Amino acid sequence: MNWWKEAVIYQIYPRSFQDSNGDGIGDLEGIIQRLDYLGGSKDSLGVDAIWLSPVYPSPMFDFGYDISNYEEIDPVFGDLSTFRKLLKEAHKRDIKIIMDLVVNHTSHLHPWFIESRSSKNSPKRDWYLWKETPHGVPPNNWLGAFGGQGWEFDKRTGESYFHSFLKEQPDLNWRNPDVENAIFKMIRFWLDMGVDGFRLDVVNLYVKDEFLRNNISYFMKGPRPYDKQVHTYDRDRPEMHGILRRLRKLLDSYPDKRVAVGEVMQDFPGNVTLPATYCGKNDELHLAFNFMFLFSPWKAESFFQIIKDFESALGEENWPNYTLSNHDFPRHITRYMKEGETIPRAKVAATLMLTLRGTPFLYYGEEIGMERQKVPFKKIKDPVGKKYWPFHPGRDPERIPMAWDGSKNTGFTTGVPWLPTYEKADKVNVEVQSQDNNSLYNTYRQLIQLRKNRKSLRKGNLKINLSKDKKVLFYKRKEGKEETFIFLNFTNENVEVSYPRKWQLDEILFSSVGRSALLKQELEDGFLRVLPNEAIIFSS
Missing domain, CATH: 3.20.20.80 (Glycosidases)
Structure with missing residues (x-):
């Protein structure tokens, strides 16, 4: 694989x-x-x-x-x-x-674009999307994703180029x-x-x-x-x-x-x-x-x-x-x-x-x-x-510097961070x-x-289910004879899940709430009690 x-x-x-x-x-x-x-x-x-x-x-x-x-x-x-x-x-x-x-x-400062905008006869003119725009009227209604028109008028040659984002990001002509x-x-x-x-x-x-x-x-x-x-x-x-x-x-x-x-x-x-x-x-x-x-x-x-x-x-x-x-x-x-x-x-x-x-x-x-x-x-x-x-x-x-430790600049820098550090x-x-x-x-x-240790989690097939009350997502991963069973409770309450009888839930490999074994009443024939906000993984 x-x-x-x-x-x-x-x-x-x-x-x-x-x-x-x-x-x-x-x-x-x-x-x-x-x-x-x-x-x-x-x-x-x-x-x-x-x-x-x-x-x-x-x-x-x-x-x-x-x-x-x-x-x-x-x-x-x-x-x-x-x-x-x-x-x-x-x-x-x-x-x-x-x-x-x-x-x-590219950037508007890329040599390709600098060459392209230098003249209508530039060999790289057609590397970007240029269009004649009489009186500065855009050739169509396309817009920039960051706001405003998608066409930028260039006085140098009297034409406009298209940019999907900022005017400093002219679009290449992939045709x-x-x-x-x-x-x-x-x-x-x-x-x-x-x-x-x-x-x-x-x-x-x-x-x-x-x-x-x-x-x-x-x-x-x-x-x-x-x-x-x-x-x-x-x-x-x-x-x-x-x-x-x-x-x-x-x-x-x-x-x-x-x-x-x-x-x-x-x-x-x-x-x-x-x-x-x-x-x-x-x-x-x-x-x-x-x-x-x-x-x-x-x-x-x-x-x-x-x-x-x-x-x-x-x-x-x-x-x-x-x-x-x-x-x-x-x-x-x-x-x-x-x-x-x-x-x-x-x-x-x-x-x-x-x-x-x-x-x-x-x-x-x-x-x-x-x-x-x-x-x-x-x-x-x-x-x-x-x-x-x-x-x-x-x-x-979303781009705040990484919090490595609790020091003033969170272990990220000894200088002044480019964005405020994590509060x-x-x-x-x-x-x-x-x-x-x-x-x-x-x-x-x-x-x-656990993923590294179990081939079924890395490359096995997937059989996915939803509990009848729509509170628990549960699925089986299987590769060869190895099977792994995962139950995810998206609620803050105990949920009893009816799972396929042929699933053999044997050893708990992981529980997000620290369960290492199940009580008898938590695993009855074909039912599993999943604790509030619990993710639990079993081997067969």
């Missing part, structure tokens, strides 16, 4: 993980210093791969998602020699490295084969260096409608003009699938099965069918993010339906993946917060993520229960927050939780180790 199917993947937002030089910004050397925390020793968290948010040179209008050079490292993070050191040290610990690949657009060739050449540069794969940013936006047709708008569809549009012509164009098939062939031509996981941009609340289509017949993306968990209420029946639907949409050929938090969405511990139940719920969520069929993606800090934290207006860095505050706080609350770090930090066997951190460690 391919390594990425069995792996636990951990997303790092590099600016916020560990600062090594006191400038207040996390960097590659800082990540190297924390590798033993992530994997490689008996005391490690135990993850198998790291996904790094962008570390390429960037003017940082969108904090790295506006790239000005695809084959270098931004000095704020280090340099290529530091990156090679990170690769070497990570691989020494059997940790893979996945890079963020942002190729829907031009020269663009694809240049991007694929860059991808080979990193693969040849030893990078294990890529996370593809907004992968469904690359290709736009050939005729630049207008999107339909519905007044009641969403709060902002961008949300009101049905994005028929500025995303999800059919030509994208051919590009992904060619990319898949490139990645699969390398040994050790390099991986591509795609972010598929969708309107709230999303669906599971669209990302599944970008896996094709197991010949496009290896993995496509299913963000439905990010919008799910804390209900067993909601998670049950998402899982069932995603498995069905993917079919037998493709492999699922799941995530509960990332750098763009509120942290799930905050979404599911409830007095007296927050940590128990977080343990149930961790069990769900680490025992489902599929690849789990964790977000730094979730293993210690870091919550979303408001950032004062004067300290907001995110362009979304600056534009829409106070109606939208931006994404900075609850005096009690919620790695140092404290690593010494508490019942902590959320040690729950993650225990579950990750």
